Amino acid sequence: MAGRLKLAAQVLALALVAALFGLLVWKVARQDDGASDKLGRGQTPRAPSFHLDRLDQPGKLSLASYRGRPMVINFWASWCDPCEEEAPLLESAWKRYRSRGLVVLGIDANDLKGAARSFARKNRMSYPIGHDGSGETLTDYGVAAFPETFFVARSGKLVCERLQGGVHLDRNRERFDACVEEILAA
Amino acid sequence: MSRQVTDCYLGSEVPLVPLREPRATPRRRLVTECYLVFVAALLALTLASPAVAACPTLADLEGKLICPTCKTTLDQSDAPAARQIKDYVQRRVDACASEQQIKDELVAEYGPAVLAAPPREGFHWLAWLLPLAGFLTAAVVVSTLVWRWSRTRPPPDPPVDSNGRGLDPELERRLDQELARFDG
Numbered sequence: 001m002a003g004r005l006k007l008a009a010q011v012l013a014l015a016l017v018a019a020l021f022g023l024l025v026w027k028v029a030r031q032d033d034g035a036s037d038k039l040g041r042g043q044t045p046r047a048p049s050f051h052l053d054r055l056d057q058p059g060k061l062s063l064a065s066y067r068g069r070p071m072v073i074n075f076w077a078s079w080c081d082p083c084e085e086e087a088p089l090l091e092s093a094w095k096r097y098r099s100r101g102l103v104v105l106g107i108d109a110n111d112l113k114g115a116a117r118s119f120a121r122k123n124r125m126s127y128p129i130g131h132d133g134s135g136e137t138l139t140d141y142g143v144a145a146f147p148e149t150f151f152v153a154r155s156g157k158l159v160c161e162r163l164q165g166g167v168h169l170d171r172n173r174e175r176f177d178a179c180v181e182e183i184l185a186a
Numbered sequence: 187m188s189r190q191v192t193d194c195y196l197g198s199e200v201p202l203v204p205l206r207e208p209r210a211t212p213r214r215r216l217v218t219e220c221y222l223v224f225v226a227a228l229l230a231l232t233l234a235s236p237a238v239a240a241c242p243t244l245a246d247l248e249g250k251l252i253c254p255t256c257k258t259t260l261d262q263s264d265a266p267a268a269r270q271i272k273d274y275v276q277r278r279v280d281a282c283a284s285e286q287q288i289k290d291e292l293v294a295e296y297g298p299a300v301l302a303a304p305p306r307e308g309f310h311w312l313a314w315l316l317p318l319a320g321f322l323t324a325a326v327v328v329s330t331l332v333w334r335w336s337r338t339r340p341p342p343d344p345p346v347d348s349n350g351r352g353l354d355p356e357l358e359r360r361l362d363q364e365l366a367r368f369d370g
Contacts, residue, residue, distance in 0.1 A: 079269070110254040112274060134296055
């Protein structure tokens with residue numbers, strides 16, 4: 001009886017260790033740096049979907065509702081200074097290219113809604129904005145710092161490159177315009 | 187009372203009279219009054235404590251909230267996102283919002299990950315119960331092992347000679363006799 005009990009305890013202990021090891025393997029295998037990692041390796045992953053509360057008006061902002069249109073997705077937060085510097089450029093791009101089908105989407109992440117609304121009002125942002133308070137969409141895209149900008153082709157895939165840091169005339173404005181032209185032409 | 191008992195025991199003829207407390211001196215009265223005031227103040231503070239708890243301080247909450255960008259508690263972070271939350275908490279503290287109210291508002295903004303400790307509800311109970319279950323399991327396992335070990339301990343080895351062999355019964359009997367004689 002004691003021998004069987006001992007054997008059962010040993011089997012249980014082994015099973016527990018195996019389960020923990022399996023969990024570790026699963027976690028490591030599942031670990032993903034987000035879509036930006038694949039984009040950085042030259043791949044063109046599908047843009048991760050999202051379904052967020054809208055900040056600029058009631059309702060939801062989802063990627064699916066803009067499927068088939070070229071998109072610029074910009075991640076920002078009200079406490080981020082470079083985000084404020086680039087806001088006018090994104091607004092002007094939205095106004096300039098919207099007649100050609102371009103959609104600019106802002107995703108305010110890790111931020112307070114009230115502060116984000118004030119920020120959007122102050123910077124006269126008129127394009128659709130979603131609120132990702134928990135930062136889930138941020139993780140899906142693999143955003144490392146604010147602001148970051150992604151380009152989505154009509155096929156729904158991320159293309160060109162991600163622009164890290166604010167978009168500025170003297171730094172990456174040309175690259176921004178080239179990527180916009182690329183998704184409009186694709 | 188002790189005097190009454192003593193008197194009875196000694197069989198005194200002196201009629202028993204009710205004992206009176208020695209007259210309180212002014213100093214003793216002052217001490218008693220101070221003591222009563224102290225107890226009353228303590229009682230008032232205890233009763234008022236819920237009201238005090240309803241108005242937390244920023245320091246009370248800083249260690250209980252996580253900065254969403256740097257994933258450390260607010261008291262260890264000076265990131266812009268952490269500063270924004272600290273400002274918000276300070277405003278709510280100034281408005282005398284309760285700790286739970288502030289936490290609920292921040293969870294609505296950032297999700298449950300903004301809390302340093304998981305809430306005691308639903309699936310989050312696992313985070314509280316698993317360590318306890320692990321501790322209890324370990325305690326039971328260790329106790330069982332110790333109990334079994336103490337029960338199955340082998341009897342002490344019989345005496346052996348210099349070559350490691352057991353003593354001859356005749357030799358052991360003679361040894362016992364010699365020892366008995368020596369003790370006697």
